[in-house]
Amino acid sequence: MQTLTDLFLENSQKYPPNKKIFFTKEDNGSYSSIDYKAFTENISSLIHFFSFNNLKRGDKVAILSDNRYEWASVDFACMFSELISVPTYVSLNPEQIKYILNDAEVKIIFVMNKFLLDKINKIKNEVPSLQMVVSFNKLPEEYIAPDTINYETIRKNFAANEDLKKLSSQISENELLTIIYTSGTTGNPKGVMLSHKNVYTNIKACTKVLQINEQDRFLSFLPYCHAYERTAGYYLAFFSGAEIYFAKNIDTISAQMPEVKPTIMICVPRLLEKMYVKISDSPNSLTGFKKKISAWAINMAHLREVKPHSIKWNIAYKLVYSKIAAKTGGALRLMCSGGGALNKNISEFFIYMGITVIEGYGMTEHSPVISVNPPEKNKPGTVGPSLNGVETKIADDGEILVKSESIMEGYYKHPKETCDTIIDGWLHTGDIGVMDSEGYIKITDRKKELFKTSGGKYIAPAQIEEILKQLNYIEQILIIGNERMYVTSLIVPQIEHLKMLASKLKVDFKDEKELHSNKEILKEIEKDINSVQKNLATYEKVRKFALLEKPFTIEDNELTPTLKIKRRIVEEKYKDLIEKMYKTS
Numbered sequence: 042m043q044t045l046t047d048l049f050l051e052n053s054q055k056y057p058p059n060k061k062i063f064f065t066k067e068d069n070g071s072y073s074s075i076d077y078k079a080f081t082e083n084i085s086s087l088i089h090f091f092s093f094n095n096l097k098r099g100d101k102v103a104i105l106s107d108n109r110y111e112w113a114s115v116d117f118a119c120m121f122s123e124l125i126s127v128p129t130y131v132s133l134n135p136e137q138i139k140y141i142l143n144d145a146e147v148k149i150i151f152v153m154n155k156f157l158l159d160k161i162n163k164i165k166n167e168v169p170s171l172q173m174v175v176s177f178n179k180l181p182e183e184y185i186a187p188d189t190i191n192y193e194t195i196r197k198n199f200a201a202n203e204d205l206k207k208l209s210s211q212i213s214e215n216e217l218l219t220i221i222y223t224s225g226t227t228g229n230p231k232g233v234m235l236s237h238k239n240v241y242t243n244i245k246a247c248t249k250v251l252q253i254n255e256q257d258r259f260l261s262f263l264p265y266c267h268a269y270e271r272t273a274g275y276y277l278a279f280f281s282g283a284e285i286y287f288a289k290n291i292d293t294i295s296a297q298m299p300e301v302k303p304t305i306m307i308c309v310p311r312l313l314e315k316m317y318v319k320i321s322d323s324p325n326s327l328t329g330f331k332k333k334i335s336a337w338a339i340n341m342a343h344l345r346e347v348k349p350h351s352i353k354w355n356i357a358y359k360l361v362y363s364k365i366a367a368k369t370g371g372a373l374r375l376m377c378s379g380g381g382a383l384n385k386n387i388s389e390f391f392i393y394m395g396i397t398v399i400e401g402y403g404m405t406e407h408s409p410v411i412s413v414n415p416p417e418k419n420k421p422g423t424v425g426p427s428l429n430g431v432e433t434k435i436a437d438d439g440e441i442l443v444k445s446e447s448i449m450e451g452y453y454k455h456p457k458e459t460c461d462t463i464i465d466g467w468l469h470t471g472d473i474g475v476m477d478s479e480g481y482i483k484i485t486d487r488k489k490e491l492f493k494t495s496g497g498k499y500i501a502p503a504q505i506e507e508i509l510k511q512l513n514y515i516e517q518i519l520i521i522g523n524e525r526m527y528v529t530s531l532i533v534p535q536i537e538h539l540k541m542l543a544s545k546l547k548v549d550f551k552d553e554k555e556l557h558s559n560k561e562i563l564k565e566i567e568k569d570i571n572s573v574q575k576n577l578a579t580y581e582k583v584r585k586f587a588l589l590e591k592p593f594t595i596e597d598n599e600l601t602p603t604l605k606i607k608r609r610i611v612e613e614k615y616k617d618l619i620e621k622m623y624k625t626s
């Protein structure tokens with residue numbers, strides 16, 4: 042078996058030195074790039090820098106930055122130096138960062154800019170192991186100190202003359218590659234230890250299914266800190282010779298897609314949900330014949346009663362669907378959704394219009410991909426069959442168990458939790474699911490999120506949330522009911538849809554705040570909720586709900602980096618509002 046440094050050297054031999062790898066959008070709108078030659082020189086300088094600072098095998102180096110080529114340079118330099126990279130989310134507050142740096146005993150941290158350096162400076166004196174901070178962006182002169190330098194200083198002062206082949210030959214497949222701190226939805230994060238073997242086997246298995254090649258272009262927006270993007274959107278793309286473009290942020294994706302013309306997007310359900318709502322609403326911004334044609338074609342995609350490639354469908358494609366595809370750049374062959382459950386209706390909607398959406402499943406503890414739908418045999422509503430080399434079974438209580446070489450080495454400094462999670466070689470995922478006759482897996486809920494009402498009935502909140510999300514005006518939703526008499530929900534409405542509802546009901550309002558408490562609007566929403574949940578068991582139905590004025594965000598610590606709601610934190614924040622819903626009417 043090989044290591045990731047072996048794969049890097051293979052790529053260096055396979056592709057010319059001037060082949061461009063990473064592309065960054067500059068403030069003037071143009072894209073700058075870095076080729077293999079310059080990228081390798083960056084890595085070599087960093088290896089020299091690590092050696093000069095007496096970093097030894099097994100020492101930890103943290104990266105606190107958005108995705109950029111320097112992130113990858115540090116990552117590969119750590120690999121060749123037998124150092125362990127510790128990716129850290131930029132959204133974390135100083136106290137959360139301090140916990141990770143101390144737990145991992147980080148020696149050097151690379152930060153993106155002055156803003157993130159300020160976070161580090163607040164806690165630096167409380168992290169005894171920390172020796173140096175390096176900024177990717179150039180710092181003002183007053184920030185420079187013996188323990189704080191610019192990335193460019195390393196490039197200028199440390200020669201790029203390391204023998205990468207010799208260094209790679211000394212690295213074992215069992216060498217620890219990284220410690221990824223799982224954000225989780227509760228408590229302090231745990232460090233997941235992944236080796237070269239863990240990640241290598243995952244990359245190779247994914248490559249077989251997705252068939253990525255050097256003609257592919259990725260538009261990367263999920264953080265490299267997350268195992269899903271790191272393996273699928275970075276390593277998989279890089280080692281396949283594809284080009285990687287960095288999105289400035291999630292809000293610039295729609296503007297950058299026509300510029301980049303991506304062929305593959307690694308995404309999360311939230312992005313597809315937003316696109317779905319935007320496309321569904323698009324006829325409302327048109328007039329006359331264009332509005333009629335657009336509404337007709339979009340409605341056809343919702344109902345999916347007309348066969349694809351029939352005469353009617355071809356007309357819809359030519360007049361509407363092809364225009365939607367053009368807005369994605371016109372070259373998109375695959376959107377891979379992971380990091381959470383995707384509504385089957387949404388994936389079928391995109392597939393009907395000619396945009397292939399496949400869903401996969403994984404967890405950081407498995408490097409991370411466990412299963413993925415093959416594009417040529419896609420089953421919407423499932424997360425596909427297990428990857429090659431991955432054994433999967435369903436336990437008696439419905440939990441998905443996994444065995445493969447991609448399973449983590451363990452949780453850093455947490456042997457008990459490691460033993461609780463990996464039993465007899467089987468990784469206990471904590472997810473509940475079923476498997477069909479062809480081995481395709483369907484996730485039904487998180488084991489830990491199943492709760493019991495005070496009447497003793499078990500509730501799967503994710504299932505109810507997915508059903509209610511059929512209503513276009515529901516932006517975000519959280520189902521409540523643990524140890525309660527009945528089920529309630531907190532709903533973040535889509536404000537434009539709320540305004541449209543107000544217009545339909547002829548409701549006058551002074552400001553958006555009034556919309557959230559208007560009795561007629563609430564009555565209409567209640568009617569719609571009852572309509573979509575009619576097939577649920579009585580004890581599963583949402584009896585009361587509250588509209589929230591502010592969406593859940595990563596910044597407010599209410600969402601994980603893959604945009605999953607942190608249930609306990611949100612419940613604690615809105616506990617007074619929740620209690621109101623359980624007071625007798």
